[in-house]
Amino acid sequence: MAKTYAPTDLIANRRLYWIAAGLAVVMMAPVLWIIGLSIKDNAELMRGTQQVFSAPYTVVNYLNILKSSNVFGWFLNSLIVALGQTVGVLILSSLAGYAFARLEFPFRRTLFVIVLFGLAVPEQVVIIARHQMFNWFGLHNTHIALILPGLSSAFGVFLMAQFFRAIPRDIDEAALLDNTPPFRIFWRVLMPLTLPAQATLGIFTFLLAWNDYWWPLISATKKEMFTLTIGIASSQTNFAQSEGLGFLSAQAVFAALPIVVVYIFFQRHIVTAVSGGAVK
Amino acid sequence: MSAAIEIQSVTKRYGALTVLDDISLTITPGEFVVFLGPSGCGKSTLLRMIAGLEAVDAGEIHLGGRRIDTLAPGQRGVAMVFQSYALYPHMTVAKNMAFGLENIGLEAAEITRRVTEAARVLEIDHLLDRKPAKLSGGQRQRVAIGRAIVKEPMAFLFDEPLSNLDAALRGRTRLELAQLHQRLGATMIFVTHDQVEAMTLADRIVIMNGRKIEQIGTPMDIYHRPKTRFVAEFVGSPAMSMLPVAAVTAESVEIAGLGRIAAQLPGLSGFDAAGAVLGVRAEDAHVLPADQSGLPFTISVVERLGDRTLLYGRLGTVCDLVVEDTGRSTAVAGQTVSVGFNPAALHLFDAAGRACDGLGG
Numbered sequence: 001m002a003k004t005y006a007p008t009d010l011i012a013n014r015r016l017y018w019i020a021a022g023l024a025v026v027m028m029a030p031v032l033w034i035i036g037l038s039i040k041d042n043a044e045l046m047r048g049t050q051q052v053f054s055a056p057y058t059v060v061n062y063l064n065i066l067k068s069s070n071v072f073g074w075f076l077n078s079l080i081v082a083l084g085q086t087v088g089v090l091i092l093s094s095l096a097g098y099a100f101a102r103l104e105f106p107f108r109r110t111l112f113v114i115v116l117f118g119l120a121v122p123e124q125v126v127i128i129a130r131h132q133m134f135n136w137f138g139l140h141n142t143h144i145a146l147i148l149p150g151l152s153s154a155f156g157v158f159l160m161a162q163f164f165r166a167i168p169r170d171i172d173e174a175a176l177l178d179n180t181p182p183f184r185i186f187w188r189v190l191m192p193l194t195l196p197a198q199a200t201l202g203i204f205t206f207l208l209a210w211n212d213y214w215w216p217l218i219s220a221t222k223k224e225m226f227t228l229t230i231g232i233a234s235s236q237t238n239f240a241q242s243e244g245l246g247f248l249s250a251q252a253v254f255a256a257l258p259i260v261v262v263y264i265f266f267q268r269h270i271v272t273a274v275s276g277g278a279v280k
Numbered sequence: 281m282s283a284a285i286e287i288q289s290v291t292k293r294y295g296a297l298t299v300l301d302d303i304s305l306t307i308t309p310g311e312f313v314v315f316l317g318p319s320g321c322g323k324s325t326l327l328r329m330i331a332g333l334e335a336v337d338a339g340e341i342h343l344g345g346r347r348i349d350t351l352a353p354g355q356r357g358v359a360m361v362f363q364s365y366a367l368y369p370h371m372t373v374a375k376n377m378a379f380g381l382e383n384i385g386l387e388a389a390e391i392t393r394r395v396t397e398a399a400r401v402l403e404i405d406h407l408l409d410r411k412p413a414k415l416s417g418g419q420r421q422r423v424a425i426g427r428a429i430v431k432e433p434m435a436f437l438f439d440e441p442l443s444n445l446d447a448a449l450r451g452r453t454r455l456e457l458a459q460l461h462q463r464l465g466a467t468m469i470f471v472t473h474d475q476v477e478a479m480t481l482a483d484r485i486v487i488m489n490g491r492k493i494e495q496i497g498t499p500m501d502i503y504h505r506p507k508t509r510f511v512a513e514f515v516g517s518p519a520m521s522m523l524p525v526a527a528v529t530a531e532s533v534e535i536a537g538l539g540r541i542a543a544q545l546p547g548l549s550g551f552d553a554a555g556a557v558l559g560v561r562a563e564d565a566h567v568l569p570a571d572q573s574g575l576p577f578t579i580s581v582v583e584r585l586g587d588r589t590l591l592y593g594r595l596g597t598v599c600d601l602v603v604e605d606t607g608r609s610t611a612v613a614g615q616t617v618s619v620g621f622n623p624a625a626l627h628l629f630d631a632a633g634r635a636c637d638g639l640g641g
Binding site: 160168170171173174175176177178179180181189192193 | 283333352353355358359360362363364366367368370379380383384490509553604
């Protein structure tokens with residue numbers, strides 16, 4: 001029999017919609033605010049940010065990004081770092097995950113536990129040692145320095161290992177009987193089956209790398225090596241940001257564009273990943 | 281192409297646990313052999329050892345005169361159909377079938393010829409461009425068989441391939457497998473715990489239990505001449521009833537607490553009746569007419585199957601018994617009737633479960 005809904009259920013549902021709508025407004029308000037600021041003249045904003053509610057509006061801040069800002073260079077740095085880390089994490093985590101899930105080797109369980117410890121150790125604990133190491137090797141102010149620390153992803157190894165474990169062993173065995181060499185089993189048979197996990201891991205890694213602030217702040221001290229997060233922070237002209245607020249907002253909007261694009265294209269995977277269903 | 285398989289004193293251990301103990305078996309070229317046994321008896325393990333998916337701890341396996349237990353799975357000349365079918369989900373049907381052939385560097389034209397031919401034989405040629413997710417269970421099963429056929433192996437190995445199909449499809453596929461075996465004439469080993477599959481498909485059945493082979497024989501041998509009590513009880517539906525024996529002669533058996541029944545028991549010399557049991561299949565026990573006397577049988581459940589009726593109940597107060605009656609049986613639960621037995625079809629087992637020579641064995 002079809003389920004019937006009492007009127008009270010509908011009212012409860014309507015209330016939930018209103019609560020959800022209210023929360024959505026709270027979430028969207030800062031985004032709309034900064035977009036509003038980015039299309040206002042800097043001098044006008046000096047008189048007060050309430051000017052955002054009244055015309056005239058302008059795209060001059062965005063034109064200034066194209067003309068004079070370092071944002072493009074920082075954008076490129078962020079892109080190199082985020083893509084480099086994403087590709088690296090996908091490769092290394094897939095290989096390590098496959099090894100932990102499928103290969104027999106000494107101390108496999110112990111090593112997996114050690115890798116998982118990485119999930120529990122905050123970055124702050126290792127940052128001084130890492131800084132010294134990169135200093136000794138003369139790697140600071142390079143793209144390599146910005147990419148390398150993010151490649152050892154405990155989360156990535158864990159996610160991929162779990163995903164490989166979820167693939168029935170019959171598939172590997174069928175491939176073995178099909179005379180398939182071990183690396184071809186990994187690459188041609190199993191890897192294509194992990195695409196959902198790869199998408200999840202890739203998106204998370206890209207977003208984390210794109211938004212990372214702390215390590216680039218330490219490693220990139222030259223202006224031309226800044227990533228967007230560091231570059232925009234360095235553009236603040238004074239503590240209260242009473243000057244150049246429109247320009248700064250335009251840079252922030254510009255910096256967020258790739259994230260928005262990633263989100264629009266991979267929305268389904270992100271929702272799945274956040275809801276914890278990616279491995280199923 | 282078909283070849284003989286020889287399994288010589290094969291043993292398999294997982295740590296301290298021995299799952300197969302000194303198994304020997306010879307399968308002739310073109311034979312359809314079924315490994316039958318309860319869950320955990322080691323039948324799938326033995327099949328996987330032949331395939332190369334489990335290591336052999338002791339003994340040897342030969343295929344077509346060549347020792348194969350030291351070879352990689354892909355180089356043994358066998359093809360396997362898995363219970364789950366194990367199709368590659370991201371590949372089309374054609375690619376699934378061709379993948380193994382590409383790995384051995386076969387020419388593209390030959391791969392296409394084999395795939396097309398196998399698809400035609402299995403009537404899946406219209407599915408070649410589909411992926412497994414778009415196929416029904418039966419179609420996936422055919423693709424898995426097709427993947428095995430294109431390799432032209434010396435032996436086919438089937439690991440419970442029908443267990444994921446519904447009852448109707450399982451029956452149809454069983455028939456098709458039998459036809460396929462006739463057409464290919466290939467050596468086939470089929471693992472199942474379903475005795476109907478075993479009885480209908482096998483040239484010979486290998487009954488396995490507790491790390492050992494209990495009996496090897498044709499389906500009729502296994503059914504009519506079980507060598508052990510386990511085989512007698514495992515094969516046949518309903519299971520063979522076991523009646524406690526007090527004494528036994530060549531012409532009769534005394535059922536403990538009930539009386540004597542007529543029997544034809546040759547080869548009794550040296551048989552120890554202590555702890556022995558008499559095995560009776562339902563079709564060899566029958567309800568006697570009211571004017572004939574037999575052993576008292578109180579019916580507790582009447583199971584009507586249309587062409588016959590199965591009566592479940594107690595023989596006196598001694599033991600359970602299943603009796604087969606006609607489809608038009610008027611028996612009702614709670615009724616007490618007299619039952620008799622076919623003296624030529626009784627099975628005597630000693631306390632250790634071994635059949636009396638000249639009867640079961």
